[in-house]
Amino acid sequence: MSFHRDGRRPYRRDDGARRNERIRVPQVRVVDDEGNQLGVLPTNKALDIAREKGLDLVEVAGKADPPVCKIMDYGKFMYQQQKRKQEAKKKQTVIQIKEVKFRPKTDEHDYQTKLKHIRRFLSDGDKCKVTIFFRGREIVHKDRGLAVLERVQEETQDIAKVEQSPRSEGRTMNMMLSPIKK
The missing domain is CATH 3.30.110.10 (Translation initiation factor 3 (IF-3), C-terminal domain)
Known part of the structure; x- marks a missing residue:
């Protein structure tokens, strides 16, 4: 947990989607790394399946009931998102x-x-x-x-x-x- 510079209240750094232990709901709808639906599972069981495969459990639709989580490599996912943003930025034209x-x-x-x-x-x-x-x-x-x-x-x-x-x-x-x- 991070704190303000002056040591007061802690604040939460939001670096994207919740993943692994940060998912604190009892049940989640799980989609595996190949896109197959595994159904609604207890969060700890879904986390075990993800760890078995050496991947992360990432919440993709937090507003759904139950939240939808996908088993994926989170680092690779963030890298691809960053690349997509850079490509979109290249294609846009700035008129001065x-x-x-x-x-x-x-x-x-x-x-x-x-x-x-x-x-x-x-x-x-x-x-x-x-x-x-x-x-x-x-x-x-x-x-x-x-x-x-x-x-x-x-x-x-x-x-x-x-x-x-x-x-x-x-x-x-x-x-x-x-x-x-x-």
Whole structure:
């Protein structure tokens, strides 16, 4: 049994299913290592059968009446579960949101460079947030910022769709682009 660091009350570490002596019900429904039903048996008899085979008695359905236990190699079972989780994690794709910031007075060369970055992000499968940042009195010319966003939208329409249309928030104006699935 484990204790808290400061020595107070004990706590139970839950490392998965109950197994062997941790199963404290009088009777369990037993499934052997080959998948055959052995029926409802007293827990100590089921534990003896598992030990004879050199395996563990693992509770697989604790809410059932009586609980269902399976005779298996618990270490191997946990290893396989861990492998399945890793495989599932490999297959999932994480979509990131990349942000590219413009100013209303962004020069043509800088604009083209940032546009290349946007196209690269979208072709990699990431979403792209295009932001126009207004400083000082530039806020009066929101139409210039909107023109930049519309130009970006036109020049990326072959690979992106607008997920969130241009909208203004304080000193910024932004829109969200997401890649078109092929």
